[in-house]
Amino acid sequence: MAHVSIIGTGNMAQAISSIVTRGGNTVELFGQSDHAQAITGDIVILAVNYPAVDDVLTQRAGQFDGKVVVDITNPLNIETFDSLVVPADGSAAQVIAGKLPNSRVLKAFNTTFAATLASGEVGPLATTVLIAGDDGDAKAALAGIISAGGLKAIDAGALKRAREMEAVGFLQLTLAASERISWTGGFGVVA
Amino acid sequence: MAHVSIIGTGNMAQAISSIVTRGGNTVELFGQSDHAQAITGDIVILAVNYPAVDDVLTQRAGQFDGKVVVDITNPLNIETFDSLVVPADGSAAQVIAGKLPNSRVLKAFNTTFAATLASGEVGPLATTVLIAGDDGDAKAALAGIISAGGLKAIDAGALKRAREMEAVGFLQLTLAASERISWTGGFGVVA
16 A cells, blocks of 8 residues: 655645545645645655745755655746746756655656546546656556556656656646636547 | 648658548648649648658748648657757747748647548547647638548647647657557547
C-alpha cells in the first residue's frame, strides 16, 4: 500500500485524493500554507499553482529528500494567457527537479482537467494520465496508484518530455478558456 | 467549391486528399520534386517532411503568393527522436510563415496520424483537426473543407500556438514509436 501526501486542497488535489483512496491507498492533504505538519507520504504531489511552488519548497526544505515528488502544474503566464513562464526549451518539472536534487521528480496530471480526473472519463474514453520522469520505479509506483484508482496511466518518457506535456496542458487550457472545448472534455488518449 | 493543391504524395497527403474530395472539393497532388506544373489551388498543403520544405519553397518561389499555405510538419530531429529542430520558443509553422510573407500560413493536421485522418476516427471519437493561424478567413476555409469531408475541425488560436501543436505532435510520435500507443490511435479531442 502506498501513502501519498498531497499539498494543495483545490479541485485537482481533491480529484487526485479520490483516485488514491479508491485504489486502496492512503492519502494526507495539506493546505499550501500549512507547513506545521511534516510530510509522511513516500509520494508527494505538488497540487498547487506554479507560482506557489517555490514557497512550498522553501518552507518545507529537506522534507522532499528521498521522496517521489509529482509536479502537476501548468506554468501559464496568467496575465497574458498566451505563453508559459518557464524556459522555452525546458519545463516547470525540470525547474522543480533542479531545486530538489535529492528527490525523484515526475510530471503527471497536468494534461487532464480536474473534472476528467474526478469522473474517470473524457467523453467515451477512460481518462489517461501521462507520466514523465527519469526514474522508472517512481513512474511505475505512480502508475500503479492511478490504475488501482480506475484510470489509465501511460509512461510518457523522460522528464524532459514534461516540456511537451506542459505544451499539451497549455493548449488544452487555451481551448477551454476560449470555449472551443468544455472543461469536462479535452485531450483523450486512444492507446 | 475550393480547389486544393497538395505537395507530397505520402500517407498524409493521400489521407488529406481523400478528405478534400469527399467533401465535394477538388484537389491536385504534386510530388515534392515535381516542380514543372504550377500550383493552381487557392489552398496549398505542404505535405512533405520538414527538411524538404525549404527546397519546395525555393523551387516554387512566388507561387505561394496570395494563397493559404498549410504546414502539416512535425519538425523532429530524426537522428535523436528526442527534440525538435526549430527554435524552442517558435515552430516550423512560424519559420515557414517568415519565408512566405505574402501568404497566409496555417498549421494543421500535425496532431493526427495518417491512419486517423483516413478513417475519420480516433477510437470512439471523430478525428479532430486542430488549426492555428493568424487569419480567421483562412482558418474558416480550411475548417469548412475538413468538416465537409466528415472530420471535425477546431480553431486552436493564433499561429504562435503552432509551438504547442508541434509539441503535441512530437509527444504523440514518441508515444507511438515507443509502442505506448498505436499508430491508429493517439490524442483525440472531446469538445
